[in-house]
Amino acid sequence: MMEDNLLLLSNSKTxxxxxxxxxxxxxxxxxxxxxxxYFAPYAAATSAYDSYTATIQTAFKPLDVTVTGLHTVDQPALALRDAEVLFVGGGNSFRLLKTLQQLDVLNVVRERVTRGELRYIGSSAGTNMSCPSLRTTNDMPIVQPASFASFGLIPFQINPHYQDPPINSTHMGETREKRILEFLEENDVPVVGLREGSWLRKRGAHLRLDGLTAARIFRRHTEPQEYQPGSALSWLLTLPAIFDQRL
Amino acid sequence: MMEDNLLLLSNSKTxxxxxxxxxxxxxxxxxxxxxxxYFAPYAAATSAYDSYTATIQTAFKPLDVTVTGLHTVDQPALALRDAEVLFVGGGNSFRLLKTLQQLDVLNVVRERVTRGELRYIGSSAGTNMSCPSLRTTNDMPIVQPASFASFGLIPFQINPHYQDPPINSTHMGETREKRILEFLEENDVPVVGLREGSWLRKRGAHLRLDGLTAARIFRRHTEPQEYQPGSALSWLLTLPAIFDQRL
Known part of the structure; x- marks a missing residue:
């Protein structure tokens, strides 16, 4: 069995x-x-699948990499049995997960990534999908997926586009930190607040933070901690993830 | 049959x-x-039910109104059969809806409010609950409700704490407007962006916007429109709400 290999970006456009x-x-x-x-554009509106895929094709052209929109193949689940790399793009996480469920591709991706046969790139909502659940997304629940369970390629949660509380704001809505602390009231699962410009790279038992900015990690009963790019975070892969356990 | 009577606040703390x-x-x-x-504190963490209720009791004291936490009665569904006013407070909408489902109070509230026997005050997540669905909440999906269907006391959606796009932001995450437009890609249902300090008052066939700020109303195939406090919005009660109809 080969090592799994994941690249989980907070965002694709900086x-x-x-x-x-x-x-x-x-x-x-x-x-x-x-x-x-293979590129999965399902977090976007149906009408934008083609243009979104074209953007990704353009971005990978300098790397001499061919990008195929998964929506352009007849049987996505079948295509993923032979794919070497899957890139799941950003947009709305609820729409993305619902579509992945309808296409019945969750199992094939989970199994082939875990066996190290399929490499996984996620960005924003695509990074959310790599977690056990979409429960730490920032997105609006515009559609209802059958379940919040997602690929579960890592045992902890990520909050992409993590934002520090705005200074001098008079707005009374929750800050991002407040939302993540609410998540921890209901679930005993670590959350990586991944700021824009940063990413996680997982290879087997090794996990590393990299990119332009520090990440903020939240755990129950613990003060949030800042980690700089280059930090080894493999310890996150060894912690239990207990959902639906209220404080 | 009496007229139903709703007061739907964007927020409780300005x-x-x-x-x-x-x-x-x-x-x-x-x-x-x-x-x-009766006050429903279920959008908060269980440990905060008492303190949250105390805050509401303090706020209503000058009005000589007695506030009872719904969590302090043995059978909330039974208490709501005789209640004259229900106030559903803010916090996390997903946690709120899941708890309302578990307590099996959705039907009794819907029926008695519709018959005009029970008046309904919502604030923030409580205002979200008055809509057909929680699909336009801003909250993080920290728990998974059995369904996104909520009280459905009005036929359109509200986005509480509506925020205009920040000026000069370098953040790449979605603005609130972008999120609501995503909702309209998947659902043909009007959305009222209710800014902080404002509220809707419904009495039978009459709906009115009031408070400190204008509201922004989003509809499919239409430019968003601004409405000033004092505007009659009864026309919103006559429009169809079609969920899960992709553009």
């Missing part, structure tokens, strides 16, 4: 940069010579 | 004001002499 530009070196290292990617 | 202070006159008018309220 301010003042081209699509995926901030992570280009990490993508080259991750692909390790692979030249074909 | 910057630099006491709890519910911004809506005090509206509350007095709404209660119309009623002196007892």
């Amino acid at each position: 301010h003042n940069m081209e699509f995926l530009e901030h992570a280009r070196e990490a993508l080259i290292d991750f692909l390790d010579g692979r030249r074909t990617i | 910057h630099n004001m006491e709890f519910l202070e911004h809506a005090r006159e509206a509350l007095i008018d709404f209660l119309d002499g009623r002196r007892t309220i």
